[in-house]
Each structure stands twice: as structure tokens, then as C-alpha cells.
Amino acid sequence: MTTQRTGVIAFQGDLGAYSHEACRNARPRMDVLPCPTFEDVIEAVRSGKADLAMLPVENSTYGRVADSHRLLPQSGLHIIDEAFVRVRIALMSVPGRKLEEIRLVRAHLVLLPQSAGFLRSHGISGHAAADSAGAAADLARSHAPGEGVLASEIAADIHGLEVLARDIEDNAHNTTRFLIMSREPDPSRRAERMMTTFVFRVRNIPAALYKAMGGFATNGVNMTKLESYMVDGNFTATQFYADIEGHPDDANVRLALDELGYFTTHMSLLGVYPADPRRFG
Template identity: 90%
Template structure:
């Protein structure tokens, strides 16, 4: 009996990373492919080893993810969806230990300050690790005494560790937004709420950015994100990354993009995709 092809979705990090959780939530029917770097994730899709990429683009606490905006326009991939993941931090250790046994925890550097209150209350010292899921895998192998790991709940599940405390983050709003990317674009209207993402460079004229943005205001298009970054390390070459609500075929979006084109030297559409339901609460 032939088995149905499940498809493969690639992510950066170890099994049990928050990117893995994003894959599980958004595409539970697909097999996952962990990769060492964002570039490896992109290459896995462009070469056909994987069908989709799951890439983090921004975090509600720390802002944009380094290098992603630089990589996306040149990746050759297209955004076909977004996924929001609440970063729920779990303290885990090898089975049989109690909370009072834990004197040290290892985690990715960004998780430690997010759990500062819990660690201080329980007199636990935090130590930075390259990857939280990787730290969980290492602890499962080493059984280091008095040590725990801060990571996702699925990291504990995958590596056979026991959870001692859940949701220990100081702020309950911490969320990471991921982009789901494919070799082929899909701009069909698949939901009532759609998002459009693009990059552009403005012409070298006074107030070019202000004028370029005017079309979105006058046409009632909500721009949810606008960020700038240098191109090839050049202080005079700036590229802008933008997310807007709506579909390019909507009359107001079409008019706004037409006006944008007049004030830009380059504009590239990165994707048209359904808004994640959690975007609007």
C-alpha cells in the first residue's frame, strides 16, 4: 500500500526549538527538518530537500530577528503564511529531580532575562547556551547534577526530560512571529484577512519616503510594519521592509501600491498570505 507524501518543512535549530513548535502548530501533517542556520533552511527549500521553510521574523519583546530581513529578498522564496507562537518557558531536568535540587539552568541568552523573577526567587543561576533545545538534548545525555534547562515543552517531550515548572516567563505577552515560505508564490485569496509583504527603495528626491507612504494613508491601507536596513553595508543605500493589511487586488491596496511605485526605484513583492488569527487577538 502506497503511503501518502507528508511533505517536509525546514526550520533553524534543534528538535524541540520554538521554531519546531511553530512547525508543529502550523503544519502538523508535515515532517520536520532541523537546520543549523537560516541559510541552510532556505537552501533546503530552494534545492527541493524541503517543501516549506519556517523562519522567525520578529519577537514582541526583542524586535526583529537579526539577518532575516537581509536574507528574505534574495532567498528566491515566497511568503505563503505566517504563524504566531507564544513563547512559554518551561523548566526541565532529568527525571527524579525536584525543583529544590536545581542550582543552575542553561538556555538561549534571550530566555534568561525573560525568566529572571523565577530564577531569582528559587536562587537558580542562569547560563547562556547556543540553543535551548540543544541544551535539553545535552542534559538528557549528561545527567549533569543540579542542572536544568529552560526551553519549550516539546523539548522536554522529545528529549525525555521532566518538567518542574511551566510558564515561568516574567511577561505573558512574549510572542514570536514566523513566516512560512515556499518556492512558489500563492496569492490566492484564502482568507477574509490577507497580508501583503514587500521591500522597496525610494528615489533620491526630498521627502521621498514621506510621499511614498502618503498613498497608504489616503487610501486607508493599514501598514503594520515598516523597517529600514542598509544594503550591502552602504550607508546611502537603504531598503525598506513593509507589511500591510489587504490583498494587492483590493482597490485601496492597488492604488496605494501604484502611488508607491512612482516614488521608488525598486519594489519587490515577497508574499501575499492569510493573516494569522492571533494577529488580531
Template identity: 75%
Template sequence: MTDRPRIAFQGELGAYSHQACHDARPDYDPLPCRSFEDAIEAVQTRKAELAMLPVENTTYGRVADIHRLLPESGLHIVDEAFVRVHISLMALPGVHLDEIRTVRAHLVLLPQSRGFLDQLGIIGEPAADSAGAAAEIAREGLKTVGALASDLAAEIYGLNILARHIEDQDHNTTRFLIMAREPDLRRRGTDGMMTTFVFRVRNIPAALYKAMGGFATNGVNMTKLESYMVDGSFSATQFYADIEGHPDDSSVRLALEELEYFTDHLELLGVYPADPRRH
């Protein structure tokens, strides 16, 4: 135990969420959690000060359930972090690449390295967690099995990296949100600010079109807009949005005032500096 603050994430030590914590908050101790809900609860119950939650990936899109969990969490977005997903093939010390017959990784990682694996005739086996697969190989001494995971996982579990950055696409990046119990609206980022909110439009014709008009007329860039059902109802739709700017900016303030006129629910989830890698 240390006196350092803790940051919670979903997954095993060495997961890409852990990598995000390591890069964005190196002065925090990581707290691995079984689920996203557990990571959120760790902050709610003060077991951790922050939570690192993935929201979207350039290859696979939105992370399931996160948009539903954020408004219900009572937490606030205080930062974003972009992590380039580099995939490395690792195995026990002393094992050579030509000895590997199968590799284990999370189901979403295997297709991202398909070209490399097919070239070497290596069979991919889905695992619940890529870092967990690395831990299992180290624990059980599996000599013909490798894992696809982060370099951090190899370091933690004492595995050797046989091939680095074997992903087929060179743009695979995951965006994370850093959540805290209290918002912080005072900061101004050197690369701009982001504001995230959810809303439901009033039941009037063309409500969404009219609600979006305020952002266009005030020159506010909306970088993300997604809809999802609320409570399993086809008639209740909630929208999740990211915009560039701070609510204190006159353009953003006017756009949000106009949006509020056409909504019956508007909730601010966070105001935070834009990650430099966003641009």
C-alpha cells in the first residue's frame, strides 16, 4: 500500500485501460476492476479518486454500455486520453517465434493482427482479457502459446516480446474519459476545451433539427452525436454529444440555451481540456 491516489479501470493489470492510466496519470496507483460498473463504484465509494473508462475506438466504434453508464454514475468527466493500441506478441522467456502455435487475446484484438498471424500460420484463440491471457501463460508455463497484448503486460508478467506492433491498421486508437466525483470548470486547456452532455428532445415536430440549429448558427463544432434508447422504450431516445468549447464561451452558452428550449432533459457530463492528440 502507498499513500498515492488511485485510479480505477476495468480489466487486468497490463490491459490497455491500464496503459491509459499509466500514460495519463503516472502519479496514481492503478486499481483493476472486474467491470465498468465496479470501476465507477470504486470512485463513488472513495476507493479510488478517478476512473479511466474507454468510450470509443477508431476501429470498433462505441464501447458498449458506456453511454448508458455515464449519466447514471453521478461522476463527472475531468479529462480525456487517447491511447494508440499497439499489439505485441509475447511468450515465456526462452521461447522463439517459430515455436508459437497459438496466441490468445481478447476477441477484438485477434482480427486486428490477422495478417501477421496468417503469414506465420499461428492460430488465434479468443480470451476474456488480453492481459489476463498474458498472466495465464506466465502462471501455467505454456511454451507453445503466446499472447497478444500491450508491452506493459509483458513487463508486468515477465514475458518476452517476440514481435512488436503487429496490428494490421496503423490508426487504431481508443479514446478514454477520466471520471471524478466533482467537476472542475476552472481549467482552460492549451489545445482547447471539450464539453460533453446528454439530452432528450421535446415531443414536437423537427425537435432535433431545431435543437441542433443553435450550434450551427453560433459556430460551435459538434464532434460527436449518438442516440440510444432509454429504459428499453422505442419512443424515449437520449442523445449523447461532444462539442468543442467551454460553457462560459458566449457561442457555447447561446447554443446550449437554444438547445435547452427544445429539450425536456439536459445534463452536463463534463467540461475538460481536449487531449493534444485529438487534433
């Protein structure tokens, strides 16, 4: 029985990328649209070529994904969901090749240090590639001798490669958090545990940030993330990005946001969405 498709979700990278895996997991009934850059992903949704965007924003091992993170405040899109994807790194090569034949692997720069122990123990050198799934596609075409690729297993499925080793990452809890974004917000309470994301700029007064944060502490609102952005290349102007647990209609969240308003010159919601259950272990 054929599954009926329900729209298009865009992601950055080639087919087989971890972002593609995130799309499959979170929106299995949607068609996917690979895009060269994060800007292209956002524009695809803005223009109507795609209905949703899948953007990685942080990883438990290497921190925030700066290239996508900086685009969020001005994207014009709204966060409607989050998705946590366990990063499982597979070593793959052309069919028939054995692990002991591999002397070099190509992968996105962030994957190489995450599997350094395995590579070192097998005498394999790592070379950075722009995109792991793209490296898989290149190897499938070239059949370069002695070469392999580190990527998600779906890259092997898509590009006709053979997995020689699975779960080779040094950190067994390596996870990437993705945000699913849409042209229209969905602030409805769709789950018991909700998240709210917003950006704000503090007033130019002493201890403004400290005072702005005080309302969240006194009202018992858990702030899970606070990031700063330089505004227009100006060292004296800073915008902050924040994730909090709760919904704006919750009494304690409403009071905290009201208090925030006294110490800010600007505040806007980026999204209200269900918390991924994997956020809490």
C-alpha cells in the first residue's frame, strides 16, 4: 500500500544527510527537498516550494550550529516542533570492499573528531568534506580505492554503498536537536509539556540582562537556553535568543514575559511548540 504524501519538507544537504534522517523520522509522510544552504532551506519555505523547514540548531557534542542559528531571528518563519536525532555514525564504502582495506575516510568536519577513537585504532585517516552524504554520492560514482565515508546509514541505502562498521562514534549519547519551521505559527497547546522560543534586546541600563532574567527565576520558569547575537556588527548592541519550558498562556510564563518587557526594547516569539520527549531523557 502506497503512503499518501502530505507536503514537502526542506533540509540542507544531500539525500542521506542527518537532516534527511530527521525529516524521515519526524515527518515520514512528507516529500523531501534537499537544498545547498540553510538560506536556501528558509527561502524554499518562504516562496512556497516547501511547506516546512528542518534546521539543526545544536549538537550535544560540538554545540550550536552557528550557520543556521544566526538565521532564525530574521527568517520570517515560525518554530512549530523540535526533533532530537541520535547521531549514529556508520563507515561505508563500495560493495565488496573490506574494512581492513580502508585507509582514508571522508566526512563532514564535525563527524571526524566524533569517531576519532575508531579511526585511530584502525589506522584510518580522516579528510573533511563539505557534506557527508555528498561524499557518499561521490564515492559511489568514483569507486576510489581504499576510501570510505562516514555518514548516516540512510546514505548507504540511497547511494548503493555497503556499511562496514556501525555506531563508531566515541560518544554514545551524541544527539542533534532540529527545529521544524513553518510560514505560519501554531501556538496551540498540543502537548502537556510545551516549549517557547523568543528573541529580545535589553535596554541600555546597568544590569539590564540580570534584571530581565529575574522574572523567570522568581516565577519558576526553567530557561533551557540563552544565546547572544551581535546586532548589525555592532559591539554595543546585542540580541538574545532564549528557550523556556512552558506555554505563554501559563500563569508563571505570562508573568515572566510581562516582567521581561520592562527591561527590553524589543521582544518577539519565534515559536511555541511541543517539547520532544527525548529532551527529558
